[in-house]
Amino acid sequence: MQRIHAPSPSPTGDVDRIHGRLSLRKPGPVAHARHLAAAIARALPAAAVVAGVFGATTGPAYAKFDIPTGAPPSPLFGAQPFTQKMLRFEEFGLQRMTSRECRNCPPLPPPADCFSSPANQAIDTFLGQDLHPLPSRQANTRKQNPWKAKISECVRPLAYSPAEGRSPGEWFAHQRWDEFFPVVYFQTAQAGARVNGGVRDRMQRHRYQLGEFGPGGLYHNTTGLAGFDGTARGIEIRFHPNMPVQDPRALWTFDGTLPPKLLQARYGEPILFRHYNALPIDETANYGFGLHKISTHQHNGHNPGESDGGPHPFFYPGQYFDYRWPMILAGHDHINTDASDPRAATPDGFGGTIRIPGDWRETMSTHWFHDHMLDFTAQNVYKGNAAMMNIYSAIDRGNEALDCHYEDNRNVNLCLPSGTALDWGNRDYDVNLLIADKAWDQNGQLYFNIFNTDGFLGDQMTVNWLYKPYFEVRARKYRFRILNGSVSRYFKIALVDAAGNRVPVYLIANDGNIMEHAVRLLELPEQAIAERYDIIVDFSPFQEGDRLYMVNLLEHDDGAGPKDLIPLNEVLSGEYENHVEDGEYEGDPAVGKFLEFRVKAYDGIDLSMNPADYAEGKKKMIELPRPTAQELANAKHRVFEFGRSDGTDDKPWTVKTDGGPGFTADVRRLSAAPDEGTLEIWHLENGAGGGWAHPVHIHFEEGIILSRDGQPPPVWERWARKDVFRIGDGPDSSRDVTVAIRFREFPGTYVEHCHNTQHEDHAMLLRYDVENPGQIIQIPAPMPDWEGVVYEDTFTLPTYKTGSPAP
Amino acid sequence: MNMRSTTASWMAAIVFVLFAGLGRAVAAPPGSPWGAGYFPNVPLVNQDGKTLRFYDDLIKDKVVAINFIYTSCGDMCPLETAKLRQVQQMLGELVGKEIFFYSISIDPERDTPEVLKKFMEKFEVGPGWQFLTGKKEDITLLRKKLGLLGDEIEVRNLSAHRASMLLGNEATGVWMKRSPYENTKLLTNLLGHRLLNRSVVSAQGQSYAAADHRAKRYDRGEYLFRTRCAVCHTVGGGDGLGPDLLGVTDRRDPAWLARWVKEPSKMLAEKDPIAMALLAQYKDLPMPTLGLNDQEVGMVIDYLKAETLRLAQDHDEHEHHHHHHHAPGHHHPPGPDDHQGEHEHHHHVSDGQDAAGDAAVPAPDQG
Secondary structure (H helix, E strand, O other): OOOOOOOOOOOOOOOOOOOOOOOOOOOOHHHHHHHHHHHHHHOHHHHHHHHHHHHHOOOOOOOOOOOOOOOOOOOOOOOOOOOOEOOOOEEOOOEEOOOOOOOOOOOOOOOOOOOOOOOHHHHHHHHOOOOOOOOOOOOOOOOEOOOHHHHHHHOOOOOOOEOEOOOOOHHHOOOOOOOOOOOEEEEEEEEEOOOOOOOOHHHOOOOOOOHHHOOOOOOOEOOOOOOOEOOOOOOOOOOOOOOOOOOOOOOEEEOOOOOOEEEEEEOOOOEEEEEEEOOOOOOOOOOOOOOOOEOEEEEOOOOOHHHOOOOOOOEOOOOEEEEEEOOOOOOOOOOOOOOOOOOOEEEOOOOOEEEOOOOHHHOOOEEEEEEOOOOOHHHHHHHOOEEEEEEEOOOOOOOOOOOEOOOOOOOOEOOOOOOOOOOOOOOOOEEEEEEEEEOEOOOOOEOOOOOOOOOOOOOEEEEOOEEOOEEEEEOOEEEEEEEEOOOOOOEOEEEEEOOOOEOOEEEEEEOOEEEEEEEEEOOOOOEOOOOEEEEEEEOOOOOOOOEEEEEEOEEOOOOOOOOEEOOHHHHHHOOOOOOEEOOEEOOOOOOEEEEEEEEEOOOOOOOOOOHHHHEOOOOOOOOOOOOOHHHHHHOEEEEEEEEEHHHOOOOOEEEEEOOOOEEOOOOOEEEEOOEOOEEEEEEEEEOOOOOOOEEEEEOOOOEEEEEEOOEOOOHHHHOOOEOEEEEOOOOOOEOEEEEEEEEOOOOEEEEEEEOOHHHHHOOOEEEEEEEOOOOOEOOOEEEEEOOEEEEEOOEEOOOOOOOEOOO | OOHHHHHHHHHHHOEEEOOOOOOOOOOOOOOOOOOOOOOOOOEEEEOOOOEEEHHHHHHOOOEEEEEEEOOOOOOHHHHHHHHHHHHHHHHHHHEOOOEEEEEEEOOOOOOOHHHHHHHHHHOOOOOOEEEEEEOHHHHHHHHHHOOOOOOOHHHHOHHHOOOOEEEEEOOOOEEEEEOOOOOHHHHHHHHHHHHOOOEEEOOOOEOOOOOOOEOEEOOHHHHHHHHHHOOOOOOOOOOOOOOOOOOHHHHOOHHHHHHHHHOHHHHHHOOOHHHHHHHHHOOOOOOOOOOOOHHHHHHHHHHHHHHHHHHHHHHHHHOOOOOOOOOOOOOOOOOOOHHHHHHHHHOOOOOOOOOOOOOOOOOOOOO
16 A cells, blocks of 8 residues: 655644644545545556455455454454443552472462363462462572473473473573562463453452442442452453453463453562463464463563563473562662662552662653563464553652642652552552454454564454443543553544543653653554553543543554554544445544543542643653763764665565664674663664654663654653654654663663564564673573573674764 | 584484374364465466465475565575575475475566476475466465565565565464575574474583583674575585685676676676676576675675685694684684684684574484
8 A cells, every 4th residue: 555654743742732634635435535546546557466366365354454454354243332341450469478488389280181271270279379489599490390291292202391481590590689589479370261260359459448449439340240349250251241252272361361460569679470381282272373482571671681581581381480570770770879869769558668779760650561472472462461560669659648749849759640548559540551453253252363464453442351341430530551552553542522522631651651741632642562651631520421532543554554643523423434344444443432431420539649730841750861961972872773674675674783784683693782881872763664663662771762853852752761662654753763771780681673563573673782891701592492491602793882983 | 623514513413303193184273264264275386387286285284484486586586595495405304205395486477387497406406395386366365365465566566575485384373484584594493393393402502501601703794694695605615506705806806896796687687798607607597686785795895805815824824733813804702712712713614504603403313
């Protein structure tokens, strides 16, 4: 399809923002047809062949709107939008680390056959046990994989298979183990879809007793149906009550259950995350997509390399992998090392705070963690391997009443909308939203086309895994933590009332980091895969019974990148046509309303801060750690060009480093090795030309955007630290992005890559290591197998230490 | 230690334990969407004129490597073909018995079976790898279904075609796309180990203690040579599909050589006499245009110069005593043990095989 180029981003600020059309076509169905005719005329010589091909295949897979990619429209089984209650995330629940080795705790129960996860009850019983074996600094390779016997039947006889899939040896041992020894832990098993047995009910911090989660509260009943008061027990995995239950081979997720999972963590409390792989031993038991080997990445945790979860250190069914997340502020070793700054602190559970070392300006809030398996990331994440993580701090405490900054500037707590019942981490009015487009086959089972070329688009919008749900809200302020959990789709979200009027929101965090100032918007910025926006919405102007809607305005016709921004009025009036006609979609079915809010009266007192008081020119939320002029002048530069090799359209996806040849991924190749403790300037460029869009994600550290195409970034990025940088033709993207980024605390291996997970899987990814200054030893590259891990040697690019000359 | 004996020794050191009895005789796992219902069963014609059905005859129950080429391609295809040939050599007898290679022409009108057969001979393609032609619309459909056709423009404009290859195991439903620039050993490993699911006990895959923790550094010219040139050329290792490049920077006029590396297709079209002579000498296999810019061309030529010099010096010194030296343009990993560095240096001898730093790739049991 003809690529339509976006004009440069329009200026914003506190003013109303309405985007114009990107395309040159006039609105309306007639012009739509004219546009189509013009496109065909251009392609005329080959049109006969091509049209014949594209039409003659099974199903309308090659329609003008190839959505879902490579498949016919997903059947709805009579489901109507906004007829089911949205599921709120279920907490994993952290437990105190034990020091007693459990004497008779059985290991992960094996499955009954080669094609299944373990039995439902068996998994629940196992997850309810204490942590066993205790975590060790180096990988536990003494104990055997408890599924070894079963694997030997299903795959091949194994003499040996280690219990822990983490690579053995010193380089993959937990760094600074004693210093950041885990205080709390959680364990989970990646498993096939199953019924929730309620095993985590007691681990919810609200215990279904407090605030809106308590009896009489809006979120006490988890599903809106009888029998689900104060419990998740009995929740099956269905996208809608009309739709069939998901087969355990079609959907794989944390615990194997819905609701989707949330980790609530606070700074200063190192976490041990024990992830069991309970997926089928036979790799074919996957409904055609997804791989049973996994590697889990906390996006964008300040975690040491061995716990970062890159594409290569994956682990096998039956094994576990211990990720140790230190929960420290970036700058821990360099700034505020005596922990004297009251702004660098964490809730103590008793109304006060405990000070911690590090740079308070690096406080992070909304994260997620997900699979990062080599070649299969898109498939596994789409299949369910994703969870969210709320990080709490003294600044972002999750308590809107305690020592608020707005009362007294010396107070640290911003008092963002949350609740008051718990000391920290109240979720009453602080809601996680995972938005993703999905598709399912004619049997209603989750579907993915592994032969897609440029990305996979689903036709059905889901929020927290449910097809177009509704969500009840009190008439007061809420915080929404919005994550784009798609594999190839970008969103542009607006909030409207029932009459279709835009409702303003305040953007307070970008990529999970609270900004320096809140920005009032009538529409969220373009949101790429993995980007997070935290917003505050005030429902107090509305009455009981009122309804509001989140609307997606960004049209795609294939997975390469966004195509057109559709005017809101056309979407709401129905003028933008995107229904099924003759078995295929006329427009993009994911454009339109996807979430309904139902307002309920509020008789409490909203003590949360007013974001207008924190707008530009007024109070600050979290000061941005801008590099000094000196630091910028001394910074090493690196240039990364993302595109098709050599800038043409006919080569595979590559990343070119420092003007060198374009490479696809090879985790043995070390492309960049900044020294620990330094600041560098990374230039991210879109090398491929029109139509391609790449959200570039750099692991481990947040960056500050210095410029986009040589200009200062737009206001919602000006106050922000980010970890996903959009380059491309979307409405809020640019061809180049220049980012200042510091590398601190943990030497180790990380990666940088395009987060269109399809491009990532086709290897638009490179490895970078943080090294100690003067280091000449490189970490060898692990190659896991059923029988343990072997190593291959690493090799480097010539510019890996020096970078490029400053432009 | 030169590369050939290294290759032989690690090939010998690797043992395949063939797992008999657990063959997957059922085409595409039950419930998998990627079976007879998905793949078009279009008829294709191989280089011997035999008609075969894509699904039933070529991929059902098999581990395969599929790519799309056209024989008059002046750039990517020769490289892909040469790369696959290297992989075929590494996999040895498995190709044709358990792993099957298919190259399908996107220019079927010109690429008749006879043309394909000649092309295969030029590249010394071994048995077990078929080249196929057919009807244009059938092949276009295949490209689309395999995820290797994104835009109609790729149908009209041959040189815009996707260069990715598709590797997969139809019986298990596992499919992956890879690039022709991919490391030969990794591709071999992927086909022989991950997809064929053999047990591999690899002596070259090292334990943690044995793994070398010092990185090897490559200059840019060396890397370009390795990924673009080494499939057909060696330096000092004899002729491959193309000539041995030892001393080429002395033999040829610098301006001619630079142009030849940059745009050989043009020079052939202009009937440059040296170019035509080379073409005749090397079985009518034209040097492909690789899309290198001037800077990259310079790097490759510098590398050839340096490599020639280094090998000449090595040769002289070997006759006297073991002597440490630097060749211009080469980097040494710094360290107290310079002899260690020199041993690594010897691993850089390029004879068309991937050199040091790439380990742990299984090869079939020769016995």
